[in-house]
Amino acid sequence: MSKLWxxxxxxxxxxxxxxxxxxxMLSVPLLMAFIIGMGAVTDLMKQDGRPVGYVDHAGWLSDPxxxxxxxxxxxxxxxDKPVSLVAYDAVDAAHSALESGEIQAxxxxxxxxxxxxxxxxxxxxxxxxxxxxxxxEFLQRNLxxxxxxxxxxxxxxxxxxxxxxxxxxRELVEGQIMSVLVPILLSITFMILFMSxxxxxxxxxxxxxxxxxxxxxxxxxxxxxxIGGKVLAVVGMGLTMFMSWMALVALALLFAGNVLGFxxxxxxxxxxxxxxxxxxxxxxxxxxxxxxxxxxxxxxADAQESQQIGGLVSLVFGLPFYAIIALVEQxxxxxxxxxxxxxxxxxxxxxxxxxxxxWPLWQLVAAVGILTxxxxxxxxxxxxxxxxxxLRYGKRLTWRELFQGxxxxxxxxxxxxxxx
Amino acid sequence: xxxVEVSHIAKxxxxxxxxxxVSFVVERGEIFGLLxxxxxGKTTTIRVMLDLFKPDRGEVSVLGGPMTExxxxxxxxxxxxxxxxxDISLERCLVYLGTLKGLPAAEARQRVRRYLxxxxxxxxxxxxxxxxxxGMQQKAQIINxxxxxxxxxxxxEPFTALDPVNTQMVKDLIRExxxxxxxxxxxxxxxxxxxxxxxxxxxxxxxRNVLYGEVDEIRRQYSGHAVLVRAAGExxxxxxxxxxxxxxxxxxxxxxxxxxxxxxxxALMAQNVTVERFEIALPTVEEIFxxxxxxxxx
Numbered sequence: 001m002s003k004l005w006x007x008x009x010x011x012x013x014x015x016x017x018x019x020x021x022x023x024x025m026l027s028v029p030l031l032m033a034f035i036i037g038m039g040a041v042t043d044l045m046k047q048d049g050r051p052v053g054y055v056d057h058a059g060w061l062s063d064p065x066x067x068x069x070x071x072x073x074x075x076x077x078x079x080d081k082p083v084s085l086v087a088y089d090a091v092d093a094a095h096s097a098l099e100s101g102e103i104q105a106x107x108x109x110x111x112x113x114x115x116x117x118x119x120x121x122x123x124x125x126x127x128x129x130x131x132x133x134x135x136x137e138f139l140q141r142n143l144x145x146x147x148x149x150x151x152x153x154x155x156x157x158x159x160x161x162x163x164x165x166x167x168x169x170r171e172l173v174e175g176q177i178m179s180v181l182v183p184i185l186l187s188i189t190f191m192i193l194f195m196s197x198x199x200x201x202x203x204x205x206x207x208x209x210x211x212x213x214x215x216x217x218x219x220x221x222x223x224x225x226x227i228g229g230k231v232l233a234v235v236g237m238g239l240t241m242f243m244s245w246m247a248l249v250a251l252a253l254l255f256a257g258n259v260l261g262f263x264x265x266x267x268x269x270x271x272x273x274x275x276x277x278x279x280x281x282x283x284x285x286x287x288x289x290x291x292x293x294x295x296x297x298x299x300x301a302d303a304q305e306s307q308q309i310g311g312l313v314s315l316v317f318g319l320p321f322y323a324i325i326a327l328v329e330q331x332x333x334x335x336x337x338x339x340x341x342x343x344x345x346x347x348x349x350x351x352x353x354x355x356x357x358x359w360p361l362w363q364l365v366a367a368v369g370i371l372t373x374x375x376x377x378x379x380x381x382x383x384x385x386x387x388x389x390x391l392r393y394g395k396r397l398t399w400r401e402l403f404q405g406x407x408x409x410x411x412x413x414x415x416x417x418x419x420x
Numbered sequence: 421x422x423x424v425e426v427s428h429i430a431k432x433x434x435x436x437x438x439x440x441x442v443s444f445v446v447e448r449g450e451i452f453g454l455l456x457x458x459x460x461g462k463t464t465t466i467r468v469m470l471d472l473f474k475p476d477r478g479e480v481s482v483l484g485g486p487m488t489e490x491x492x493x494x495x496x497x498x499x500x501x502x503x504x505x506x507d508i509s510l511e512r513c514l515v516y517l518g519t520l521k522g523l524p525a526a527e528a529r530q531r532v533r534r535y536l537x538x539x540x541x542x543x544x545x546x547x548x549x550x551x552x553x554x555g556m557q558q559k560a561q562i563i564n565x566x567x568x569x570x571x572x573x574x575x576x577e578p579f580t581a582l583d584p585v586n587t588q589m590v591k592d593l594i595r596e597x598x599x600x601x602x603x604x605x606x607x608x609x610x611x612x613x614x615x616x617x618x619x620x621x622x623x624x625x626x627x628r629n630v631l632y633g634e635v636d637e638i639r640r641q642y643s644g645h646a647v648l649v650r651a652a653g654e655x656x657x658x659x660x661x662x663x664x665x666x667x668x669x670x671x672x673x674x675x676x677x678x679x680x681x682x683x684x685x686x687a688l689m690a691q692n693v694t695v696e697r698f699e700i701a702l703p704t705v706e707e708i709f710x711x712x713x714x715x716x717x718x
Contacts, residue, residue, distance in 0.1 A: 219499075
């Protein structure tokens with residue numbers, strides 16, 4: 001096995017086979033589960049399973065069409081409790097039932113309902129969404145009594161507004177909030193992934209200084225093999241984490257869609273061309289970050305300093321989030337184009353623009369080109385910084401030294417260890 | 421072909437001249453001592469030898485030519501900056517570093533276990549390196565240096581942090597390696613170890629050669645005009661002795677320029693003195709070191 005792969009395997013095992021990685025791997029799905037769980041609990045609190053009453057002064061519901069009971073799983077039923085509808089002859093009786101808590105609310109149809117369509121809702125506390133939704137459907141079905149069943153069904157379903165780009169790559173379906181949320185969540189996921197793995201890379205480089213293993217390693221392998229192995233290991237770790245997240249999220253969505261009956265979970269669609277574009281942008285972005293972080297690890301004095309500076313770099317990555325309004329309202333403005341083409345913000349900008357608009361092909365080509373050149377430059381810089389900074393303990397390599405190549409080998413700050 | 425040939429190397433970092441002009445040759449199978457005060461340029465010289473730094477001028481030949489990636493597997497190096505991976509087990513750490521020196525993993529593991537047993541570390545092999553004492557880590561470093569049977573071993577301060585028992589063990593190991601034909605370059609401040617172990621030395625100061633050659637020859641060169649004498653009973657007065665000073669269990673006589681040790685011995689014999697010890701007073705390497713550096717400063 002070549003030394004590059006020996007370093008890669010060693011580093012990969014070191015990063016992946018520890019509690020920190022398992023926690024990081026589970027953190028995103030757990031966070032999502034927590035958010036979904038909180039939403040579900042909130043939804044559950046809006047449910048009220050008590051009956052809803054109605055008083056029909058117009059007399060048009062003497063022989064009502066019964067509500068259609070949907071075929072739902074028991075878990076889905078929990079989040080959309082069926083309510084029964086109770087007819088009352090008089091308002092007094094309905095009101096007594098409301099006061100005693102037998103029903104959660106009652107509707108009163110005006111005597112001239114067929115002309116005025118006036119209905120009054122009476123409650124002590126607002127009824128659950130399940131109750132109002134089911135009563136609205138009951139009303140629709142009775143108003144459409146006598147129509148063919150498919151007409152009734154179509155009318156009850158209502159309209160769905162679909163906004164689609166001319167090339168068909170992007171579409172926004174009314175009510176499918178996940179179509180907007182997925183790209184945003186994707187960019188947040190990329191950000192978390194980049195931050196966590198690139199910090200790991202910085203520490204992997206700094207660690208050799210902290211452990212004083214740099215000289216042993218550089219007299220065993222070439223700097224290229226060492227830094228290349230470390231980058232490959234961190235990329236492998238990042239891919240492992242990303243694939244784990246995707247697999248866990250896919251499982252969660254399948255569970256939500258098939259078991260809980262949440263239709264939105266099965267309606268997330270991103271065109272393959274868009275995924276391809278994101279991959280084209282994501283790969284050089286990742287390489288750029290890894291290169292920058294490796295260079296950073298070679299220039300700083302210790303792990304603590306690397307975290308502080310690494311945090312600043314990651315802040316730049318998140319800049320498009322601060323400009324999200326501009327990206328949404330004016331996706332073709334100079335600011336949006338700049339953020340799309342600037343290598344450190346390209347990926348996030350593309351993800352956010354995916355949520356709300358499209359991008360022209362030239363911007364994609366230009367961004368990928370700029371990113372590729374930047375990534376190669378950052379890796380070159382990392383190799384140079386590593387070579388110059390590898391034997392400097394407790395002292396940082398300045399950017400001036402990095403570009404001039406006049407670094408001193410040992411630190412005057414570490415006289416106890418520094419020979420000359 | 422010498423294992424190491426260094427010819428007039430110089431290396432500066434900015435305005436700091438770390439090495440001005442250093443040349444030496446390390447013979448095959450010898451223990452070579454690289455000596456010098458702090459800041460003399462020893463570490464930079466070693467790093468130039470190992471191609472960690474490119475020299476500004478001069479030439480270096482290691483194992484028959486310029487340093488290459490392939491040659492790294494034939495060299496064992498224990499740097500001044502000691503270090504091992506702290507958060508993994510001792511055995512895993514040493515096996516990994518052994519594989520980077522070209523050993524197959526199974527072979528590396530087998531050798532690591534053998535050396536751990538030899539160095540009384542077998543029961544600690546599954547402990548994390550950071551859980552080991554400084555002395556244990558030092559022994560682990562030595563194992564890492566020789567694990568792959570290198571042709572050339574370069575060690576910076578091999579006895580740091582070792583207790584007397586382990587110091588003796590390392591000395592025995594160094595002698596054993598020499599017996600096996602391994603060439604060794606040792607940089608140290610512990611002059612008595614140099615005297616005991618090294619065949620030849622190079623003393624450098626301010627980046628330049630100061631003394632270079634066989635240890636015994638250098639000591640002879642630096643011997644003053646003096647003899648060490650011990651006799652049964654009191655020593656008589658002998659012509660030509662200018663100064664008398666105690667020296668361990670003997671007396672050191674500094675002789676006049678025109679007085680030879682043979683003349684002094686004859687004078688003692690003539691006076692029927694029972695001589696128990698009579699030898700030319702050779703300076704220790706430490707004394708030579710101090711004198712040479714002081715002369716250089718003057």
